[in-house]
Amino acid sequence: MGSVSAESIGGITEQKGVASLVRSGGEEITVSVSSVPGIELKDTAVTGNGRMLIEFLDEEQLSIIEHTRIYIDEAYYDPDPSKSKMAIRMVQGTARFTSGRGKRIKKSNVQLSTPTAEIAILGTDFTTTIDEIGQSLIILLPDEKTGLSSGKIIISNAGGTVTLEEAYQASTISSYDKSPSAPVKLSGIDPSMISNIFIVSEPQEIKEVKQQEGLLSENDNVNILDVDFLEFNELEKDYLEYDELEFSELDIDYLAVDFLQDVLDVLQALDKGTSLDRSALSSGINLQGTKVGFDTDTQYNSIVDKGADTVKFFRDVDGVISISMLLSQSATIRTVSDQKESEIILGDGQGIIINITQVQ
DSSP states (O other), X not given: OOOOOTTOSXXXXXXXXXXXXXXXXXXXXXXXXXXXXOBOTTOEEEEEEEEEEEEETXXXXXXXXXXXXXXXEEEEOOXXXXXXXXXXXXXEEEEEEEOXXXXXXXXXXXXXXXXXXXXXXXXXXXXXXXXXXXXXXXXXXXXXXXXSBOOEEEEEETTEEEEXXXXXXXXXXXXXXXXXXXXXXXXXXXXXXXXXXXXXXXXXXXXXXXXXXXXXXXXXXXXXXXXXGGGOOGGGOOGGGSSSOXXXXXXXXXXXXXXXXXXXXXXXXXXXXXXXXXXXXXXXXXXXXXXXXXXXXXXXXXXXXXXTTEEEEEEESSSEEXXXXXXTOOEEEEEEOSSOEEEEEETTSOSXXXXXXXXX
16 A cells, blocks of 8 residues: 655555554655655654554564554664664554564564563564553453464563463553553454454453552442443432532432433532532533533533542443543543444543443
8 A cells, every 4th residue: 555665664554544654854744545654754643533553574563543652763773783773652652563574673672662671582473552641551462373373572661570361462551650460361352353452341361460469459340331330329418517618520320310301400400509600601621522511412421520620521322321430631522322323532532532322
């Protein structure tokens, strides 16, 4: 699909949707079917709602899915492979790196990194998934022909080192000064299933190993989409035992909400005697696709709590949806149901992607 010029260090061989390259001088080049630029040193590869596949001169491949950002810091090919170098920083989103089959670069000279770890490779195919705060999930993939391990990767940071050497072994790294989690083998997945959804819902095996190592509490090991809100009875809670009453999502009686009336009417009945700040429901939030309060089109209640710096999205159509996020986060929430279809964008929408399908 693309070509490699004399100045390029690689080319884009596949592309669809919204994708671009940002040059070192700040110039942004949109990648399209009719315009496929070569890859140059210091390029930043960025995808919005799109994907692209980059192939370097020694046949290394970098597959980038939606809402991902990659920095290409160095790519130097010398006639002596031991002097060739490559350095790539995987910053956000999900990407797959497949080491080259050529002989123009010594694999030990390929430096790959995430915000929380350095990755050394030995003839390997692997993926990285990185969330907004830099937490990384690294998964070693199998060889496409044999189904066995594609090689070995060594993950290291200031906290320690772990080695992945079996197909679908994975490790998660929460910060640069904390050791990567012990390797755990994931089951029931294939490469096509590895995407940004692992930011929202980590594989169960990863949750379990993080809990064993004290990196995750039992309460954290819960997917909000799996919560049965009907099991909670707020009438059993005595709020008068507190010296100060503050409005929170626990003050909302989800079963009593009438979605045909404005959310302000609901809150007036709920928060009498509380210290709810009405300014929290103002439009001082970067929100698209729905409005603060109740939106008759999306059927979402969007409730802003500036004291907690959060926004809550609640919907009861074909089942209950309840999602809480920080105001500083960016996310896209796409909902498809028999009754309503909507897309809500918080911030720039490129951080977290949540796709919800409801079927009666």
